[in-house]
Amino acid sequence: MMSPRVIAIREEVQGRNDLVAAMNRERFERCGVFVLNIMSAPGSGKTEFVRRTLADIAPWGPSPYTPDDGNYDRAHSSHLDDQRKVRMAAIVGDIATDNDARRLGLTGAEVVQITTGGYCHLDAGMIAEAAAGMDLSGLDVLVIENVGNMVCPATFDLGENLRVALLSVTEGEDKPLKYPTLFKRADVVVINKIDIAEPAGYCRELALENLRRVAPQATIFEVSARTGKGMPEWYTYLRSQVARNRVAYAEVTPPLTSSPGGRS
Amino acid sequence: MHEVGLMQEALDIVEDHARRGGAKRVLSIRLRVGDDSGVMPDSLRLAFDALVPETIAGQARLDIEAGPVVCYCPRCNDEFAPDDIFYECPWCGTRTSDVRAGREFQVVSVEVE
Numbered sequence: 354m355m356s357p358r359v360i361a362i363r364e365e366v367q368g369r370n371d372l373v374a375a376m377n378r379e380r381f382e383r384c385g386v387f388v389l390n391i392m393s394a395p396g397s398g399k400t401e402f403v404r405r406t407l408a409d410i411a412p413w414g415p416s417p418y419t420p421d422d423g424n425y426d427r428a429h430s431s432h433l434d435d436q437r438k439v440r441m442a443a444i445v446g447d448i449a450t451d452n453d454a455r456r457l458g459l460t461g462a463e464v465v466q467i468t469t470g471g472y473c474h475l476d477a478g479m480i481a482e483a484a485a486g487m488d489l490s491g492l493d494v495l496v497i498e499n500v501g502n503m504v505c506p507a508t509f510d511l512g513e514n515l516r517v518a519l520l521s522v523t524e525g526e527d528k529p530l531k532y533p534t535l536f537k538r539a540d541v542v543v544i545n546k547i548d549i550a551e552p553a554g555y556c557r558e559l560a561l562e563n564l565r566r567v568a569p570q571a572t573i574f575e576v577s578a579r580t581g582k583g584m585p586e587w588y589t590y591l592r593s594q595v596a597r598n599r600v601a602y603a604e605v606t607p608p609l610t611s612s613p614g615g616r617s
Numbered sequence: 618m619h620e621v622g623l624m625q626e627a628l629d630i631v632e633d634h635a636r637r638g639g640a641k642r643v644l645s646i647r648l649r650v651g652d653d654s655g656v657m658p659d660s661l662r663l664a665f666d667a668l669v670p671e672t673i674a675g676q677a678r679l680d681i682e683a684g685p686v687v688c689y690c691p692r693c694n695d696e697f698a699p700d701d702i703f704y705e706c707p708w709c710g711t712r713t714s715d716v717r718a719g720r721e722f723q724v725v726s727v728e729v730e
């Protein structure tokens with residue numbers, strides 16, 4: 354009879370996801386597209402934040418849908434005159450329904466829905482599959498809107514360039530302390546719904562202090578995706594990131610003459 | 618609760634190595650769960666109990682070792698172990714997001730026969 358023995362393994366459990374994420378990242382780089390992974394609790398306003406971004410700065414915007422929602426404030430619309438448009442598409446993850454994809458599709462952008470069927474987060478394999486049929490080479494930005502959940506999505510690399518965590522003023526100033534993993538791994542934190550900060554009893558100083566202690570690396574934006582307040586600062590930042598990505602991409606890759614990452 | 622999916626991945630890795638090593642059965646499994654890995658050891662144990670009967674590791678014991686967080690302070694040019702979720706240098710108070718250890722989630726080893 355064989356005696357017990359120990360096999361050393363030392364393998365990362367998420368290694369397979371990380372491998373697919375690396376392949377995604379390679380394809381995104383080859384196509385020169387900058388990829389956002391947007392994460393938050395359900396109800397923080399991810400879809401509205403993405404919708405407004407698509408409607409305001411994508412080439413087909415501002416969509417007629419934008420001023421019609423009754424909350425649109427022209428005071429925050431100076432960016433609409435800006436000719437530096439950003440070509441965008443979106444992948445949206447939900448447990449059930451394609452409501453968000455239909456809502457985002459009204460902007461005119463290409464939107465691919467992933468319905469996870471109970472799965473609490475997106476993983477790199479789902480993104481590879483969803484992105485397979487998209488013509489990425491014609492895009493500047495691909496927005497991935499993750500499943501509404503502050504825990505599970507935080508540790509899954511999808512191959513993105515920028516991790517964005519959303520938080521709304523109604524969720525409590527201590528949310529970053531309760532869900533540190535998400536915020537510690539975020540490049541950007543967006544505080545949303547600042548138009549209702551006062552009735553929500555939101556303490557801005559406390560929220561910012563908590564955020565800066567938990568996530569000192571994060572760039573913070575304070576916005577109302579509904580009224581548009583604070584959104585121009587986010588657009589400026591996004592444009593600068595896209596420009597930086599293009600420069601980095603041009604340095605490592607000769608210009609494309611065809612689009613190998615296109616539809617197949 | 619993504620721990621079920623993660624535990625399944627871990628058991629796939631275990632089975633793979635155990636079979637390649639010519640093992641008849643797995644006696645114990647050692648995992649390392651970093652304190653900043655976002656993975657909950659208690660949830661892992663629940664997932665393990667649910668999933669393991671179907672595998673070569675059906676009778677195995679699960680050992681989970683903790684992975685303490687180690688941060689780097691760019692100002693002191695030194696590593697430190699934070700006391701809580703605030704990664705602040707104990708010497709100079711600098712807040713850092715430079716994490717050198719504690720995010721790992723690994724299958725460390727298996728004991729087989």
